[in-house]
Amino acid sequence: MADALGTRWAAAGHDLMVAGRTAGKAQALARKWGGRAGSFKEVAEFGDIALIAVLYQGMATTLAEIGDALHGKPIVDCNNPVEIENFTLVTEPRRSMAQDIEQATGGHVVKAFNLCHARVWQLKPPTFDGRRLVVPYCGSHPGAQEMTRHLIADIGGEPLPIGDLQQAHHLEAMAAIVISLLFGGRDPHTVFNLVDRATVTTNT
Numbered sequence: 001m002a003d004a005l006g007t008r009w010a011a012a013g014h015d016l017m018v019a020g021r022t023a024g025k026a027q028a029l030a031r032k033w034g035g036r037a038g039s040f041k042e043v044a045e046f047g048d049i050a051l052i053a054v055l056y057q058g059m060a061t062t063l064a065e066i067g068d069a070l071h072g073k074p075i076v077d078c079n080n081p082v083e084i085e086n087f088t089l090v091t092e093p094r095r096s097m098a099q100d101i102e103q104a105t106g107g108h109v110v111k112a113f114n115l116c117h118a119r120v121w122q123l124k125p126p127t128f129d130g131r132r133l134v135v136p137y138c139g140s141h142p143g144a145q146e147m148t149r150h151l152i153a154d155i156g157g158e159p160l161p162i163g164d165l166q167q168a169h170h171l172e173a174m175a176a177i178v179i180s181l182l183f184g185g186r187d188p189h190t191v192f193n194l195v196d197r198a199t200v201t202t203n204t
């Protein structure tokens with residue numbers, strides 16, 4: 001996800017810095033973007049806004065390494081806390097990973113970009129049948145929401161605010177369904193994208 005989104009943001013003119021547990025991978029991304037690699041703390045301190053893109057198994061370790069370096073900063077959370085045996089959420093009931101990240105970092109978290117596969121975020125731009133991809137996002141801090149809105153627009157998506165961070169667990173639950181469809185070889189479009197084309201008729 002860092003590769004897919006970062007590559008599009010670099011192309012849109014953003015200066016990027018990247019960290020990861022495998023330094024070589026972070027350095028390769030930095031070279032690709034013409035940016036820099038560093039430690040989690042250095043990257044957190046560098047940016048006006050940070051994307052956290054880590055598998056849920058590594059989230060606690062990564063957040064511990066970041067410490068309070070993102071305190072008060074906008075954070076985009078694209079993560080899906082979904083295990084892929086039964087496709088269920090690994091978070092506490094009624095609690096989202098977005099809220100956990102906010103609590104751990106003291107940053108202003110916006111949930112976004114979690115519903116589509118990384119390949120979709122690589123599209124230049126993500127349009128389907130001439131229609132722009134709609135990207136739902138939610139957060140409780142107006143400044144962080146505004147910056148996220150710009151980041152969505154920068155990759156050619158249509159930003160759709162859906163409320164405060166309380167809504168994040170809905171986006172994470174939706175992702176659990178989408179991931180189960182993708183792993184099952186089903187096309188999520190057939191589940192989610194037919195509403196505006198449907199003609200509702202009743203014949204009694």
Ligand SMILES: NC(=O)c1ccc[n+]([C@@H]2O[C@H](COP(=O)([O-])OP(=O)(O)OC[C@H]3O[C@@H](n4cnc5c(N)ncnc54)[C@H](OP(=O)(O)O)[C@@H]3O)[C@@H](O)[C@H]2O)c1
Nearest residue numbers: 001020021022053054055057058078079080114116117118
């Ligand atoms: N891939 C998608 O299509 C997609 C779409 C939407 C949302 N997401 C979400 O976005 C996030 C990133 O996904 P991704 O596909 O970009 O993941 P990824 O490339 O497999 O891994 C992202 C980062 O997580 C690190 N990581 C993985 N396991 C770890 C562990 N146990 N401890 C510490 N670090 C660990 C990886 O380190 P290494 O490189 O060293 O393994 C890498 O730096 C996930 O939360 C995922 O649910 C993914």
